[in-house]
Amino acid sequence: MGYADLLRDRFPDLNPVVDDLFLLEAHQIAELPDRVPAGDLGVVLRAHPRLHRFLVTRCPAARESFAQVLAHQPDGPMEDLAACEQAVVWEIADWIVYQRAPQDYDAHAGVDWTIAAVTEVTPLTDKVVIDAGAGTGRVAFDAAPMARHVFAVEPVATLRQYVRDKAARRQVHNLFVLDGFLHAIPLPTASADVLLTCQAVGWNLPEEMAEIDRVVTPGGVAMHLFGTPDVAQPHHPLSRALQQHGYHPRTYQDGTLTVHSYHKTIGT
Numbered sequence: 001m002g003y004a005d006l007l008r009d010r011f012p013d014l015n016p017v018v019d020d021l022f023l024l025e026a027h028q029i030a031e032l033p034d035r036v037p038a039g040d041l042g043v044v045l046r047a048h049p050r051l052h053r054f055l056v057t058r059c060p061a062a063r064e065s066f067a068q069v070l071a072h073q074p075d076g077p078m079e080d081l082a083a084c085e086q087a088v089v090w091e092i093a094d095w096i097v098y099q100r101a102p103q104d105y106d107a108h109a110g111v112d113w114t115i116a117a118v119t120e121v122t123p124l125t126d127k128v129v130i131d132a133g134a135g136t137g138r139v140a141f142d143a144a145p146m147a148r149h150v151f152a153v154e155p156v157a158t159l160r161q162y163v164r165d166k167a168a169r170r171q172v173h174n175l176f177v178l179d180g181f182l183h184a185i186p187l188p189t190a191s192a193d194v195l196l197t198c199q200a201v202g203w204n205l206p207e208e209m210a211e212i213d214r215v216v217t218p219g220g221v222a223m224h225l226f227g228t229p230d231v232a233q234p235h236h237p238l239s240r241a242l243q244q245h246g247y248h249p250r251t252y253q254d255g256t257l258t259v260h261s262y263h264k265t266i267g268t
Helices: 003-010 018-023 026-035 038-047 049-058 060-071 081-091 093-100 102-108 138-143 157-170 205-215 237-244
Strands: 128-132 149-153 175-178 192-198 216-226 248-254 257-265
Touching: 003 081, 003 093, 018 049, 018 081, 018 093, 026 038, 026 049, 026 060, 038 049, 038 060, 038 081, 049 060, 081 093, 093 102, 093 157, 102 157, 128 138, 138 149, 138 157, 138 192, 157 175, 192 205, 205 216, 237 248, 237 257
Parallel strands: 128 149, 128 192, 149 175, 192 216
Antiparallel strands: 216 257, 248 257
């Protein structure tokens, strides 16, 4: 099953349309050529010049990538425009849900999770914890009752606001939401005891590894969690890369719940 098919199953009531691309943030636009089929994207860009202008204005760094996509788009009548539009929007339907309905993403993200997968490796009591790529804050909210402070680092504005609103409703006062990426965390050097990610590592691995080493205090722990078994396979590229960077694989099992993870003590 492809990723678009997975998202169709997960969000059957979404009904995304091509105008949803106007909701994208600059960092998402930059990733579009890598996320969606080039042929479908070229058809959409040529059919919707206003959308094309918006995307390159919002993210000038993507201008050349879009120009290359369009350069391979043949002139002449466009067939199956609607099919191309649907192929594009469903491939990035998770981004669209982030913008339109973060509460639905929170409810249907499809990530099995328990904080015990972390606390079996490292205690969180009175620790400063970073949840990088926080999304809707699942990891952050589970860590908050034990931690001294939790910093939820998330690049998508609607998700940051969702976490802030949820923290206010739950009266969670030690959770702080920051705009940032795993490879660019807006915190001082050696400022955290524990850094956690949940399916949020591997987009820019060399810079991510360097930033983790910078922001976690020596002797602290970085841990990357995955709700699916793919990355646990020894031949998986991300599994090999993480182990080359000194991370140790681990599987947490509780009945039918399985959480795969990789952890490392920083500075060792």
